[in-house]
Amino acid sequence: MIDLSKSYLCLQCRICSAACTAATVNGLRPREVVLRLAAGDPTIEEGPEAWACVTCYACTEQCRAGIDITDIFYYLRERAAAQGRIPPPYRAVAKSVLATGCAFPNARYTARMRADLGLPVFCVAPRAVEELQTLCRSAGFPDLAPKEAS
Numbered sequence: 001m002i003d004l005s006k007s008y009l010c011l012q013c014r015i016c017s018a019a020c021t022a023a024t025v026n027g028l029r030p031r032e033v034v035l036r037l038a039a040g041d042p043t044i045e046e047g048p049e050a051w052a053c054v055t056c057y058a059c060t061e062q063c064r065a066g067i068d069i070t071d072i073f074y075y076l077r078e079r080a081a082a083q084g085r086i087p088p089p090y091r092a093v094a095k096s097v098l099a100t101g102c103a104f105p106n107a108r109y110t111a112r113m114r115a116d117l118g119l120p121v122f123c124v125a126p127r128a129v130e131e132l133q134t135l136c137r138s139a140g141f142p143d144l145a146p147k148e149a150s
C-alpha cells in the first residue's frame, strides 16, 4: 500500500525529473506530479502523466526524501484503470497478454527471421498462459482490461 503522505516530504530538488528516463521522450516531470499530488490537485488522476512513466525506478533511487515516486505512478494508473481510463495502446497490450501470454502479437517478419535462424515457431506454452490467466483473474484484471470509460 503506497503512503501518499510522503509526497509532503518533497524538497522540490528536481533530481527525479533530471533522472527520469521518460522525460526526454514524452516530457514527463515526476517532480511536478509529486507536487500536484501533495497539493491535492484532483486533475492529476485524469491526466496522461500516469501512463507516461516507464516504471524504471530511476527517480525513486535518486530521491533524497525517500518518496516512492514510481509507486505514485502505479497508484495513478490503478485509479485511472478502475474508472475505465486506460489508453487504447495499453488496453490492446492487456488484451493480448490475457489471450496469448504475449504483450505483442507475433509479427510475420519475426516469424520469418526465426525460421531463417532455424528457431522454432514462438508461442507461450498453453499451461503458462493458463497460469497467467488464473493469476490475472485473481487480481480482477480481465474485468478491468476491456472496461471502457463511461
Ligand code: SF4
Residues within 6 Å of the ligand: 009, 010, 011, 012, 013, 014, 015, 016, 017, 030, 031, 034, 062, 063, 064, 065, 066, 067, 069
Ligand atoms: S527527487 Fe524527491 S525530493 Fe526531489 S523533487 Fe523529486 S520527489 Fe521531490
Ligand code: SF4
Residues within 6 Å of the ligand: 016, 019, 020, 021, 022, 023, 028, 030, 052, 053, 054, 055, 056, 057, 058, 059, 060, 069, 070, 073
Ligand atoms: S519511474 Fe517513471 S517517473 Fe521515475 S524515472 Fe522512471 S520513467 Fe521517470
